Amino acid sequence: MSDIEHKTEDSIPFFPDHIKTEFYVVLGVLAVVLIIAIVGMIKPIGLGEPADPLNTPLHVKPEWYFLALYQILKKIPPMVLGIQGKIIGVIFPIILVGLILIWPFLDNKPDKSKKIYRIRMAFVIIAVITIIALTIWGEVS
Amino acid sequence: MRFFSLKRFGLLAVLVVAVGLFIFITNHAQANTPVIGDQAIPAASPNWALAKDVSASPALVVTPPPAGQDSCLSCHILGQNKGMWTPLARWILFGGLGLVFVLGVYRSANTWVTRSPRKPFTNRAAGWIDDRYQVSEPLTKILKKPVPKYALRWFYCLGGITAFLFVVQGITGIFLAFYYKPTPEAAYTSIQYIETQVYFGSAIRAIHHWCANGMIVICVAHMLRVFIMGAYKAPRELNWVSGVLLLILTLVFGFTGYLLPWDQRAFWATTVGSEIAGAIPAIGNLALVFLRVGWNVTGETLSRFYGLHVIVVPLATVAFMAAHFLMIRRQGIAKPL
Numbered sequence: 001m002s003d004i005e006h007k008t009e010d011s012i013p014f015f016p017d018h019i020k021t022e023f024y025v026v027l028g029v030l031a032v033v034l035i036i037a038i039v040g041m042i043k044p045i046g047l048g049e050p051a052d053p054l055n056t057p058l059h060v061k062p063e064w065y066f067l068a069l070y071q072i073l074k075k076i077p078p079m080v081l082g083i084q085g086k087i088i089g090v091i092f093p094i095i096l097v098g099l100i101l102i103w104p105f106l107d108n109k110p111d112k113s114k115k116i117y118r119i120r121m122a123f124v125i126i127a128v129i130t131i132i133a134l135t136i137w138g139e140v141s
Numbered sequence: 142m143r144f145f146s147l148k149r150f151g152l153l154a155v156l157v158v159a160v161g162l163f164i165f166i167t168n169h170a171q172a173n174t175p176v177i178g179d180q181a182i183p184a185a186s187p188n189w190a191l192a193k194d195v196s197a198s199p200a201l202v203v204t205p206p207p208a209g210q211d212s213c214l215s216c217h218i219l220g221q222n223k224g225m226w227t228p229l230a231r232w233i234l235f236g237g238l239g240l241v242f243v244l245g246v247y248r249s250a251n252t253w254v255t256r257s258p259r260k261p262f263t264n265r266a267a268g269w270i271d272d273r274y275q276v277s278e279p280l281t282k283i284l285k286k287p288v289p290k291y292a293l294r295w296f297y298c299l300g301g302i303t304a305f306l307f308v309v310q311g312i313t314g315i316f317l318a319f320y321y322k323p324t325p326e327a328a329y330t331s332i333q334y335i336e337t338q339v340y341f342g343s344a345i346r347a348i349h350h351w352c353a354n355g356m357i358v359i360c361v362a363h364m365l366r367v368f369i370m371g372a373y374k375a376p377r378e379l380n381w382v383s384g385v386l387l388l389i390l391t392l393v394f395g396f397t398g399y400l401l402p403w404d405q406r407a408f409w410a411t412t413v414g415s416e417i418a419g420a421i422p423a424i425g426n427l428a429l430v431f432l433r434v435g436w437n438v439t440g441e442t443l444s445r446f447y448g449l450h451v452i453v454v455p456l457a458t459v460a461f462m463a464a465h466f467l468m469i470r471r472q473g474i475a476k477p478l
Contacts, residue, residue: 051407070417
């Protein structure tokens, strides 16, 4: 628990120094928000057709951040190892989220070596590329 | 300290502009309601010629009371008194007395200033509160808490950006909720109304839409940063858990908010999404009925999603954000490798 305390020489006060840098970041984000607002005034986001429960469109898709999950569900074979594929496709992400949630308790060794860091980095890169690939696949299919 | 410092003036100007925008957006909308299926409705300019005719109509002509009843008012409305001296004498009398009064105030203000050094109102207000509640000492301790210098690198501000985007979403969401109607008959039309009639409505909807997507991206980036750097390790396990819950809440925000425009894309995305929830073994049907309020996506679903999106999820998010921040404050920012 030693890394909770900081030495005074390599630290800055929260106010005003740290708040000031945060304030500049907020100003930067606000500039982006302003650009979005101006673009939105010129070209509104708009709406599709009004909802019609009797008329199913050709390509039904969820939001982009659920597309990877939806693509797994769509492409999984109907039967895997004697269990319905759909159930596996739903259970798998739930277990994954549960694992992520309790990850600090599974990986609880205070290891700060460069090697572990590189392994985690590689894992993240592979996971992100997989999810992006699945999302693009879901978007074009 | 100069009274009109640039900083104070800038803060005041920002406040005035924000209040002005708030009043402008909440009080002004053009009167004609859009028609479904007709996207481009030109903003009709008011017909001033008609307004002039109306003001000249006999119904609006002011008739003075008879001279016998109130001679002064009657004469005033009819404009009969052409004498100059009475108003001039009044101006001189009351204006002169007013000037004497202003001079007296100025003199006594000067005397007051020379008696004790002038303290700005904010300082006096802060002192008044501190006399009663003794807040200045703990507040100084909170504000002067040292922050390590390595926390100034760019990838340490992703969490702060997410928090700021949440504030942006809250503000624009309140503006949208002022005009949005969560019923299947009116939802679509009310979004059209926001986009075409409400001043800055399309800008606010664009900000709400794009910042929602940006918030998810930056939230995930923040989580990956924490994961790669191993900042989730002891003693910060619960901070990671609250962070993952916040990410899930953000996704629930996205899922519930996507239905609200009530167009084809929203309707069928929700149908598909709740079907996925329905495929969970054991509790699937319960989850499906909870989300859809029935077996199909209907107006009841819209009401439920609106309630979740506007009340339940924001409250939960604020609670978890508070816990997240308090834990960071208590434990400090994790050391890099």
